Amino acid sequence: MITTHPFNDDKLREECGVFGVAGAIDAAAMVALGLHALQHRGQEAAGISSFDGTTFHDHKALGLVAGNFDSEEIMRLLKGEWAIGHVRYATTGETALRNVQPLYAELASGGFAIAHNGNISNAVKLRHDLVRSGSIFQSTSDTETIIHLVATSRYRTLLDKFIDALKQVEGAYSLICLTEMGMIACRDPLGIRPLVMGRIGPEDGGTVIFASETVALDIVGAEFVRSVEPGELVVVSGGEIRSHRPFQQKASRPCIFEHVYFSRPDSIVDGSSVYTVRKAIGGQLAIESPVDVDLVIPVPDSGTPAAIGYAQQSGLPFELGIIRSHYVGRTFIQPGDGVRHLGVKLKHNANRPLVTGKKLVLIDDSIVRGTTSLKIVQMMRDAGAAEVHMRIASPPTMHSCFYGVNTPERSKLLAAQKSIEEMRQFIQADSLAFVSINGLYRALGEASREEEAPRYCDACFTGDYPTPLTDLSEREQPNQLMLLAERVGG
Known part of the structure; x- marks a missing residue:
């Protein structure tokens, strides 16, 4: 196997x-x-x-x-x-x-x-x-x-x-x-x-x-x-x-990403309900990046609480326009390139009667490489959606994590290589927006991110690593030296 x-x-x-x-x-x-x-x-x-x-x-x-x-x-x-x-x-x-x-x-x-x-x-x-x-x-x-x-x-x-x-x-x-x-x-x-x-x-x-x-x-x-x-x-x-x-x-x-994605929504992390925080992030997204659409649709399951918050804040209908199969294991033999691109449909499938002819905003928790987002946008277009917009319940993931999260090296992070407009073009959405870093902190009950003393580790978004990074790979070192130079004005 x-x-x-x-x-x-x-x-x-x-x-x-x-x-x-x-x-x-x-x-x-x-x-x-x-x-x-x-x-x-x-x-x-x-x-x-x-x-x-x-x-x-x-x-x-x-x-x-x-x-x-x-x-x-x-x-x-x-x-x-x-x-x-x-x-x-x-x-x-x-x-x-x-x-x-x-x-x-x-x-x-x-x-x-x-x-x-x-x-x-x-x-x-x-x-x-x-x-x-x-x-x-x-x-x-x-x-x-x-x-x-x-x-x-x-x-x-x-x-x-x-x-x-x-x-x-x-x-x-x-x-x-x-x-x-x-x-x-x-x-x-x-x-x-x-x-x-x-x-x-x-x-x-x-x-x-x-x-x-x-x-x-x-x-x-x-x-x-x-x-x-x-x-x-x-x-x-x-x-x-x-x-x-x-x-x-x-x-x-x-780690701020515990609230965005890692923890189960029915957990309490650092005194806050993960589910409540994720709904609040969706509400912030709706305030910061509204869009004229017919339906708010989550990318299940991690985008669901944020999509509920987005729908409640915007007054738009919340619908399950993507149905997830819960019986797809993590083990799968892909026989060749001709079948490999179909893999995403084993996990997600468009609810075609609901989305045909509709303008949609899809809510997801993050974009890392962008490949899955591209497939999901295309899947909704194939199902007959008139417009497909994307809203992301976290800021752009621009930096690798060295504290226990399996992030790709920075050269493979889409947001580290492209502007938001270039990312939109890559995933072929009609529009793309991320919650701001201050919006994320507001969802967690903070007025904004304190630049000198941030409440959370948010290095994957900001590059502000809270500890020395002794063991960075050679490919990551230039990026970190550049960040250091930026901070000291070099």
Whole structure:
């Protein structure tokens, strides 16, 4: 079977999701349920590690959670009341079983397993130094860099080793570590990637849950307690929860694209309903870029909440002019060029009786390469639409992400190479407009984007990266040097 991704070539992809259970009889089964809820964050691989008080157990596989963790035999092997899990979409390292998390290591101070969401932006440099010092890597994942930093730390306790390792890394990390003494959950000082804490049962003796999104807490019946704060390290051990703040305090910069696309609409991110924010973005789009049309149509499913907001603000009818098949898997064999261009219709098809002869505005969350947008516009024209306009619920994606999102290099980002008018011509729409960066911030409750101290990481739109980018590829370096020159007036 050949695995390809023909239907998502115009979307940014999240690297992964993490889920942890501390103190439950069926811990691994609860983790499997939590990973189901986080499946949208990674579809290439899934893994679960558990600890029964004596021994670590794990099962990892390529593919979806369903099919890999629905076997009673597998779940019986994952013994213990403590477990963590991970769903992966590769942004660093190949798609291979050796890169599937959680990753496990055995130290003199005890074994531990780690599940990580994000990217370590100085991992290449750290890896080079570690290899020169004698470390032997078993994977190509940047997460293993953390393991080797823990192993080579001169501190005595595992917790101190862990803190020492994290102080050496740059970039984004929300991670859960399962140890013989308990569970550690941590978020990087900027809080780029999300991580929340929940609970089942009483404060004393109940089950503690960590997850990438609140929707995963809902699935297992856990009560949302709070977000793990940026730079916070939470330790659950011996029935106690202890909070540590070992890192230098910084102004947080959570990823703004969680609100645009990554998170499920039924999640709460940084205190805001994702669904409500996406509707508000659509409303801002309608204010900034109105258009004389008959119907507002979402590009399902990610464009739906914004399309509802656009329709409500503009007073135009909202209709499902594109029907999405929910039974198209991510695995598809394309036999040749003669069939390949038809792939988009397996996932999206025009509701022909509705759109024929109508002027339409299509609402989508983003344009990356532009290829899918081109196919969808053409599909609507083939269905008889009189006009096809596009409105995008995010600013133009002009820069690559180095914090856990699988963006193409900048030379393949349509907005980095073309003006909005040139992009319109490329996708063959009658008009094209994006929400402004200030409009996006207004949808999130901010008056506007503060140039000196923005509330969110919005580097994919602005090029304003909140951390050093030690490991940029040679092809990206000139772009970043140009951005630096622009900022200092050079």
